[in-house]
Amino acid sequence: MDLRAIAAAPSDSEREAVDALLGPAGEDAPVPAAEAAQRRTMLLPALHALQDRVGWVSPGGLGYVCRRLAVPPAEGFGVASFYALLSLSERPAAFAHVCDDIACQVAGADRLCMEVSRKLGPPARPQHRADPHPGGGSPPAHWARSPCLGLCDQAPAAMVTRAGVRPAEAAFGGASAASVLRALEGALPAPALPFIGGQGPRRLLARAGVADPSSLRDYLAHGGTAALRRALELGPAGVVREVGEAKLVGRGGAAFPTGRKWEAVARAAERPHYVVCNADESEPGTFKDRVLMECDPFAVLEAMTVAGLATGSERGYLYIRGEYPLALARLDQARGALRQAGLLGADVMGKGFAFDVELRRGAGAYICGEETALFNSVEGFRGEPRNKPPFPVQSGLFRKPTAVNNPETLVAALDILRDGAAAYASVGTAGSPGTKLFCVSGRVARPGVYEVPFGTRLDALLELAGGVPGGRRVQAVLLGGAAGTFLGPDELAVPLSFEDTRRIGASLGSGVVLVLDDEVALLPLLRRLAAFFRDESCGQCVPCRVGTVRQEELLARLAAGAPLGSVQAEAALLDELAQAMRDASICGLGQTASLAIQSALAKLRPLPEAKP
Numbered sequence: 001m002d003l004r005a006i007a008a009a010p011s012d013s014e015r016e017a018v019d020a021l022l023g024p025a026g027e028d029a030p031v032p033a034a035e036a037a038q039r040r041t042m043l044l045p046a047l048h049a050l051q052d053r054v055g056w057v058s059p060g061g062l063g064y065v066c067r068r069l070a071v072p073p074a075e076g077f078g079v080a081s082f083y084a085l086l087s088l089s090e091r092p093a094a095f096a097h098v099c100d101d102i103a104c105q106v107a108g109a110d111r112l113c114m115e116v117s118r119k120l121g122p123p124a125r126p127q128h129r130a131d132p133h134p135g136g137g138s139p140p141a142h143w144a145r146s147p148c149l150g151l152c153d154q155a156p157a158a159m160v161t162r163a164g165v166r167p168a169e170a171a172f173g174g175a176s177a178a179s180v181l182r183a184l185e186g187a188l189p190a191p192a193l194p195f196i197g198g199q200g201p202r203r204l205l206a207r208a209g210v211a212d213p214s215s216l217r218d219y220l221a222h223g224g225t226a227a228l229r230r231a232l233e234l235g236p237a238g239v240v241r242e243v244g245e246a247k248l249v250g251r252g253g254a255a256f257p258t259g260r261k262w263e264a265v266a267r268a269a270e271r272p273h274y275v276v277c278n279a280d281e282s283e284p285g286t287f288k289d290r291v292l293m294e295c296d297p298f299a300v301l302e303a304m305t306v307a308g309l310a311t312g313s314e315r316g317y318l319y320i321r322g323e324y325p326l327a328l329a330r331l332d333q334a335r336g337a338l339r340q341a342g343l344l345g346a347d348v349m350g351k352g353f354a355f356d357v358e359l360r361r362g363a364g365a366y367i368c369g370e371e372t373a374l375f376n377s378v379e380g381f382r383g384e385p386r387n388k389p390p391f392p393v394q395s396g397l398f399r400k401p402t403a404v405n406n407p408e409t410l411v412a413a414l415d416i417l418r419d420g421a422a423a424y425a426s427v428g429t430a431g432s433p434g435t436k437l438f439c440v441s442g443r444v445a446r447p448g449v450y451e452v453p454f455g456t457r458l459d460a461l462l463e464l465a466g467g468v469p470g471g472r473r474v475q476a477v478l479l480g481g482a483a484g485t486f487l488g489p490d491e492l493a494v495p496l497s498f499e500d501t502r503r504i505g506a507s508l509g510s511g512v513v514l515v516l517d518d519e520v521a522l523l524p525l526l527r528r529l530a531a532f533f534r535d536e537s538c539g540q541c542v543p544c545r546v547g548t549v550r551q552e553e554l555l556a557r558l559a560a561g562a563p564l565g566s567v568q569a570e571a572a573l574l575d576e577l578a579q580a581m582r583d584a585s586i587c588g589l590g591q592t593a594s595l596a597i598q599s600a601l602a603k604l605r606p607l608p609e610a611k612p
């Protein structure tokens with residue numbers, strides 16, 4: 001075997017950036033296995049530290065991180081090359097990511113990318129196709145095309161990162177070639193306020209846009225910590241009972257009952273237990289968790305504390321996607337204020353309950369939203385899903401019992417505890433009590449996050465969003481996300497509840513409602529969805545790795561008007577591919593990668609011949 005250390009040395013600034021995170025370097029000495037595992041959890045933060053300082057992960061920087069963390073260099077390279085936001089090829093200090101995903105495509109992203117290309121040259125190649133010899137190829141690119149940046153309400157969107165001693169980054173909507181250029185030159189735009197709409201009293205977003213997200217005092221003045229107080233009175237079993245009685249169901253896509261999850265972790269004999277808030281939110285079209293975290297960061301942290309109490313956990317991890325700099329900054333600030341006020345830490349509210357939260361920043365990998373991939377990412381491994389069972393409630397983060405929840409699920413639990421399960425269930429449907437956040441984007445007058453009672457009809461939600469502008473008509477709605485379903489104009493009366501959408505073969509998924517009018521060309525959108533799954537497949541299982549490529553090729557043939565046999569034969573082939581991926585993939589990505597495309601081919605008119 002040819003095991004080699006990385007020979008290149010780090011630059012002074014790379015060394016400084018890593019030491020600032022990990023502390024001064026000591027003598028190189030063998031590291032016991034338990035300590036190596038512990039150190040390894042800092043691998044992703046250390047790679048971020050390098051890239052934040054110099055704009056990329058150079059061989060010298062990577063080698064230094066691997067030495068400091070006792071990670072074999074080959075494995076360090078494997079991790080660094082896994083994430084789209086980390087670059088192993090040299091990049092300038094200022095770099096732009098321009099979204100060309102579905103909602104932005106509908107808003108003219110292709111034109112934007114062409115204009116950016118004219119000004120800045122061609123985009124960077126994807127990591128896995130990058131020149132393996134940095135400096136040996138073409139000059140470094142200044143920008144890259146990006147999957148959804150979670151700003152679909154403000155499409156088209158872009159994100160600019162500036163490396164240095166004081167790194168800065170901003171994601172912004174309404175992007176133009178000029179605003180991208182200005183941001184690269186140093187003028188990062190101020191964040192825009194999200195549009196928040198809905199019907200009935202706001203519960204999940206009661207404080208959004210009302211209370212100052214940087215002020216704990218304001219949070220307390222608007223009902224903050226009432227739920228935690230009640231939770232401490234009820235005790236862990238009481239909290240689990242209340243959440244179970246409210247029939248709270250997870251909002252991250254899998255619709256699992258939260259009370260059952262918390263109870264399973266609380267009962268697990270193995271210790272310690274963990275709470276994980278899954279704020280990876282990388283499903284194209286989804287941005288509700290961003291709005292929650294940006295507008296009400298204290299609530300997300302309070303809710304994690306309640307979950308910690310319920311499940312007997314002393315530590316929580318909040319894993320937030322790397323493309324949410326504003327949300328991360330606000331959570332960090334809120335965490336500091338909560339610690340200072342004794343609302344997080346060794347003795348929460350003086351009740352003898354210890355709980356604290358670690359913030360972890362993802363680095364551009366949709367698959368890290370899959371709960372077990374997320375654990376691997378936090379632990380310093382490639383974000384590849386694990387086989388289930390064992391389920392996270394038995395063996396999760398660090399192989400310990402873990403409750404993973406979406407931010408919206410957690411904040412809904414606050415509502416339940418504050419007002420009681422009965423009050424919570426006074427809106428919504430019997431099977432889906434409470435309210436739900438929807439991410440409305442595409443061709444509507446007022447894109448934004450909408451909070452409505454479960455059971456609100458889809459056409460009523462579209463009306464709240466101002467309907468389709470310009471007198472055009474709805475061609476289709478993508479419901480649930482990239483792994484969701486296209487609904488035709490005759491399906492818009494569906495009530496938005498778990499049970500009603502299931503009845504028509506759809507799902508609420510991550511709450512995506514992407515509206516397409518009759519002007520939007522469907523086939524390019526389907527090709528973008530296929531490219532997304534091909535790109536984001538972690539490649540572990542053959543059916544998903546190969547199937548997502550074949551699916552994309554199939555759509556390319558259809559787009560070229562050159563189907564293999566006939567369009568019907570291609571649709572049958574897609575069904576076969578989908579079946580293989582559903583049956584033999586180990587995680588939800590492969591299992592759902594064809595759903596939306598199949599639904600479009602079956603009921604819409606992506607191309608003239610596709611109509612039965």
Ligand SMILES: Cc1cc2nc3c(=O)[nH]c(=O)nc-3n(C[C@H](O)[C@H](O)[C@H](O)COP(=O)(O)O)c2cc1C
Pocket residue numbers: 249250251252253254255256258278279280281282283366367368369370371372404405406407409410587588589
């Ligand atoms: C490919 C993939 C991506 C996912 N991304 C997310 C995500 O970004 N956020 C999330 O909460 N759940 C995501 N999930 C679902 C999680 O695995 C998990 O079910 C969820 O976080 C549990 O929280 P909940 O019970 O509150 O819904 C994803 C699942 C898959 C298969």
Ligand code: SF4
Pocket residue numbers: 367384385536537538539540541542544545585586587588589590591
């Ligand atoms: S289904 Fe796809 S994404 Fe999921 S583990 Fe397998 S290869 Fe990776």
Ligand code: FES
Pocket residue numbers: 099100101102103104105147148149150151152155156157284285286
């Ligand atoms: S931000 Fe571009 S599709 Fe979501």
